[in-house]
Amino acid sequence: MPIVSYQISHLDALEAESIHIIREAVAEAERPVLLFSGGKDSALLLRLAVKAFYPARLPFPVMHVDTGHNFPEVIAFRDATVSELGADLIVASVQVAIDEGRVTEQSGVNASRNRLQIEPLLRAIAENRFDVVFGGARRDEEKARAKERVFSFRDEFGQWDPKNQRPELWSLYNGRHRNGEHLRVFPISNWTEMDVWQYIGAEGIELPSVYFSHTRLVFERDGLLMADSDYITRLDNEEVFEATVRFRTVGDMSCTGAFASTASTVEEIIAEVSATRITERGASRADDRTAEAAMEDRKREGYF
Amino acid sequence: MEHTELVRLATTGSVDDGKSTLIGRMLYDTKQIFVDQLEAIEEASKRRGTDYVDLALLTDGLRAEREQGITIDVAYRYFATPKRKFILADTPGHIQYTRNMVTGASTADIALVLVDARLGVLEQTRRHAFIASLLRVPHLVLCVNKMDLVDYSQKVYDDITDDFRSFAARLDIADLRFVPVSALVGDNVVDKSMSMPWYTGSPLLEIIETIHVASDRNLIDARFPVQYVIRPHTMEHHDYRGYAGQIASGVYRPGDDVIVLPSGFESTIASIDTFDGPLEEAPAGLSVVIRLEDHIDISRGDMICRPHNQPQVGQDIDAIVTWMSDAVKLRPGAKYGIKHTTKSARALVRDLHYRFDVSTLHRIEDAPTLDLNEIGRVTLRTTAPLFFDEYRKNRQTGSFILIDEDTNNTVGAGIIGGAAL
Ligand SMILES: Nc1nc2c(ncn2[C@@H]2O[C@H](COP(=O)(O)OP(=O)(O)O)[C@@H](O)[C@H]2O)c(=O)[nH]1
Numbered sequence: 001m002p003i004v005s006y007q008i009s010h011l012d013a014l015e016a017e018s019i020h021i022i023r024e025a026v027a028e029a030e031r032p033v034l035l036f037s038g039g040k041d042s043a044l045l046l047r048l049a050v051k052a053f054y055p056a057r058l059p060f061p062v063m064h065v066d067t068g069h070n071f072p073e074v075i076a077f078r079d080a081t082v083s084e085l086g087a088d089l090i091v092a093s094v095q096v097a098i099d100e101g102r103v104t105e106q107s108g109v110n111a112s113r114n115r116l117q118i119e120p121l122l123r124a125i126a127e128n129r130f131d132v133v134f135g136g137a138r139r140d141e142e143k144a145r146a147k148e149r150v151f152s153f154r155d156e157f158g159q160w161d162p163k164n165q166r167p168e169l170w171s172l173y174n175g176r177h178r179n180g181e182h183l184r185v186f187p188i189s190n191w192t193e194m195d196v197w198q199y200i201g202a203e204g205i206e207l208p209s210v211y212f213s214h215t216r217l218v219f220e221r222d223g224l225l226m227a228d229s230d231y232i233t234r235l236d237n238e239e240v241f242e243a244t245v246r247f248r249t250v251g252d253m254s255c256t257g258a259f260a261s262t263a264s265t266v267e268e269i270i271a272e273v274s275a276t277r278i279t280e281r282g283a284s285r286a287d288d289r290t291a292e293a294a295m296e297d298r299k300r301e302g303y304f
Numbered sequence: 305m306e307h308t309e310l311v312r313l314a315t316t317g318s319v320d321d322g323k324s325t326l327i328g329r330m331l332y333d334t335k336q337i338f339v340d341q342l343e344a345i346e347e348a349s350k351r352r353g354t355d356y357v358d359l360a361l362l363t364d365g366l367r368a369e370r371e372q373g374i375t376i377d378v379a380y381r382y383f384a385t386p387k388r389k390f391i392l393a394d395t396p397g398h399i400q401y402t403r404n405m406v407t408g409a410s411t412a413d414i415a416l417v418l419v420d421a422r423l424g425v426l427e428q429t430r431r432h433a434f435i436a437s438l439l440r441v442p443h444l445v446l447c448v449n450k451m452d453l454v455d456y457s458q459k460v461y462d463d464i465t466d467d468f469r470s471f472a473a474r475l476d477i478a479d480l481r482f483v484p485v486s487a488l489v490g491d492n493v494v495d496k497s498m499s500m501p502w503y504t505g506s507p508l509l510e511i512i513e514t515i516h517v518a519s520d521r522n523l524i525d526a527r528f529p530v531q532y533v534i535r536p537h538t539m540e541h542h543d544y545r546g547y548a549g550q551i552a553s554g555v556y557r558p559g560d561d562v563i564v565l566p567s568g569f570e571s572t573i574a575s576i577d578t579f580d581g582p583l584e585e586a587p588a589g590l591s592v593v594i595r596l597e598d599h600i601d602i603s604r605g606d607m608i609c610r611p612h613n614q615p616q617v618g619q620d621i622d623a624i625v626t627w628m629s630d631a632v633k634l635r636p637g638a639k640y641g642i643k644h645t646t647k648s649a650r651a652l653v654r655d656l657h658y659r660f661d662v663s664t665l666h667r668i669e670d671a672p673t674l675d676l677n678e679i680g681r682v683t684l685r686t687t688a689p690l691f692f693d694e695y696r697k698n699r700q701t702g703s704f705i706l707i708d709e710d711t712n713n714t715v716g717a718g719i720i721g722g723a724a725l
Contacts, residue, residue: 019591
C-alpha cells in the first residue's frame with residue numbers, strides 16, 4: 001500500500017482538484033462529453049476522468065472535432081486510446097460541414113480550418129444534447145483563458161460572455177443551466193505546461209509520437225517549421241528540407257509548427273521545457289499570432 | 305519526483321499602486337516570462353508611447369480591459385520556484401470589484417496587499433485587509449510599493465506599517481508581515497534591495513516561498529462530503545459500492561469508525577480506494593473513494609464523519625454574505641438556490657441584520673437590501689439540513705454560494721458564523 005504523507009505534492013493537489021471538478025460536473029450534468037483531440041492535454045484530461053470514476057467505466061463518451069487536417073499519428077493514437085478504454089467516440093467533422101455547405105473553406109497561404117471547428121462542435125453539442133463539455137484548456141496558455149471560469153457557461157448559441165461570468169469561489173462550482181445551454185468545464189485550468197509533462201512522466205501516460213523527436217520534411221514560415229503536407233500551400237520561396245523536430249502542441253497540420261529538437265523521452269522534454277524561453281502557443285500556433293485578441297474572439301463565438 | 309508544494313496567492317491593491325507591475329516583476333525575475341510575451345508587450349508599450357517596457361501589460365487580459373486600461377476580473381497566473389508552485393489570483397482593488405477580491409481570497413493561502421508608499425494606508429487598503437481577514441486568508445503580506453519615490457525612507461515605511469498594524473489589530477489576521485518594495489526597479493521583490501539596508505527582512509519572493517502553509521489545513525475534523533456514488537456494475541466489481549469525494553478536512557484511515565449524516569447510521573471504513581491503489585491514510589485535500597463495511601443508503605450531499613466529532617446539522621444558519629449580482633439585490637424574504645459542499649438546496653433569507661461599511665468596519669443597521677459588492681450579516685433557513693462548521697474553523701464546510709433561481713447565476717458568497725436561533 002502506498003503511504004500518503006500529510007504534505008501533498010503539487011501534482012497530487014492538482015490531480016485531486018481536477019478529479020473533484022470532473023466528478024462535480026458529472027454529478028450535476030445529464031449528458032456530459034469529453035473533448036479528446038489526441039493532444040497531450042486531452043490525454044491528461046482523459047486519464048484524470050478515468051481516475052475520477054475508477055473502478056467504474058468512464059460514464060460518458062468522448063468527442064473529437066476532426067478538421068480533416070490532423071496528423072495521421074494523432075488520429076491513430078486517438079483511435080487506439082479510445083478502443084483500449086472501451087469508450088464511445090463521437091466524431092464531429094469539419095470536412096462534412098464544408099461538404100454540406102455549412103461552413104466555407106478559407107483559401108490562400110494562411111488558410112486554416114481552426115475557426116471552422118466552431119460550427120461542427122456546436123452542432124454536435126446541440127444534436128447530442130450535451131450539457132457539460134469537458135475541455136483540456138489551461139489558463140496559462142493564453143491571456144483570454146487566464147480569466148475563464150472552470151465551469152464556463154455557454155448560452156443557447158454556444159457563446160461565451162467574458163463580461164458576464166459567474167463568480168467562482170472556493171471549490172463550489174455552479175453547474176446550473178437551462179435546456180439548450182451548456183457548460184464548458186475545464187478541469188486542468190490550473191495546470192501549467194510543466195505540470196502536464198511532469199505528470200505525464202510520473203504516470204507513464206502514452207502520447208502520440210509527434211511530441212517526441214523525429215525526422216520529417218518541413219519548410220520554414222514565420223520562424224516556425226511547418227510539416228510539408230497536402231493541407232498547406234507552400235510559397236515558391238519556401239523550400240522543403242528534412243529536419244529533426246518535435247511538436248510542442250498538436251493541432252492542425254496547417255497551423256501547428258514544429259521546432260528543432262532531439263528530445264525523445266519525457267525526461268528530455270521536461271529539461272527542454274524548463275530551458276525554453278518561448279511560450280507553447282508562440283512556439284507552435286500560427287493561428288494565434290494573427291491578432292492580439294485572436295483567441296478571445298474565437299472563444300466568444302463558441303470555440304474550445 | 306521532487307515534492308513541490310502548491311501555494312495559492314491573492315494579490316490586491318488600489319488602481320495604480322503597482323500591482324500589475326509587481327506581478328510582472330515577479331514573473332520576469334523568476335524567469336517565467338517568455339521571449340514572445342516580452343516581444344508582444346514591448347510592441348504594445350511602444351504603440352502606447354510608453355518609453356519603458358511596461359511589465360504591467362503582461363497581466364492585462366481581455367480586450368475590454370485593454371481598452372479601458374484596467375484589470376476588471378480575477379485573472380490567474382502561474383509561476384514556480386524549485387520549492388513551490390504558485391497559483392496567483394490577480395484581483396482588482398477598486399470598491400466596485402469587491403466581489404472579485406472575495407473570489408480571489410476564498411482559496412488563497414497568502415494575501416499580498418499593496419500600498420503606494422507616497423499615499424500610505426488608504427480606505428481601500430483597510431477594505432482589502434478586512435476582506436482578507438473575513439475570508440480567513442491565513443497570511444497577509446503588506447507590500448509597501450514605490451519606495452523609490454520616497455527616497456527609500458525608513459520613516460515613511462515605519463509610519464505606514466504602524467498605521468496598518470493598529471488597524472489590523474481590530475481584525476483577525478493570523479500572520480501579518482511587511483515588506484518595502486519597488487516593483488518598477490525590482491527592490492526586494494526577488495533580490496534583496498541595496499537601497500534599503502535598514503530593512504533586515506527577506507525579499508517578497510523569499511517570504512512567500514517560506515511561509516508555512518501546510519499546517520493551515522484543518523487536519524483535525526474529519527469531513528467527507530459525498531460527491532458521487534461509484535457502482536461499476538461489471539463482472540469484476542459486481543458488488544462494489546464506493547463513495548467518491550474530496551476530503552474537506554481531517555484524515556481518514558481504513559478501520560475508522562464513521563457516522564453518515566443525515567441518516568446517523570454508523571459503520572467502519574473498509575478501504576480508501578484510488579486508481580493507483582488503496583491508501584493507508586488519506587488527509588484533507590485528496591480525492592478518493594471510501595468503501596464502508598456495511599451497506600447503507602448513501603447519496604450525493606451526505607457527509608461521512610467521525611461519531612465523536614460531528615459538524616453542526618441544521619436548517620437555520622447565521623452567515624456573512626457578499627453580494628455578487630448587479631442584476632438583483634439580496635432582500636429579506638427572498639429565496640435562492642444554495643450550494644454548500646456537495647449539497648444543493650433552497651434558502652430563504654429570514655433576516656438581513658446589518659451591512660458592513662467595508663472601509664470603517666461599522667455596521668449599518670436597517671439596511672433594506674444588499675447590493676453588488678456589499679457585505680452583510682443574514683439569517684438563512686434552508687429546505688434541507690446542512691452539515692456545516694463555522695467558517696473560521698473550516699473553510700470547506702463553512703462556505704456556500706447563493707444562486708438566483710431565475711437566471712442560474714451565482715449571486716452571493718456566504719461564510720457561516722454558526723447556527724441561528
Ligand atoms: N516609481 C515607481 N513606479 C511604479 C512602481 N510600481 C509601479 N509603478 C508605476 O505606477 C503606475 C501604475 O502601475 P500598475 O502596475 O499599472 O498599477 P496597478 O493599477 O496597481 O496594476 C505605472 O505607471 C507603473 O509604472 C514602483 O515601484 N516605483
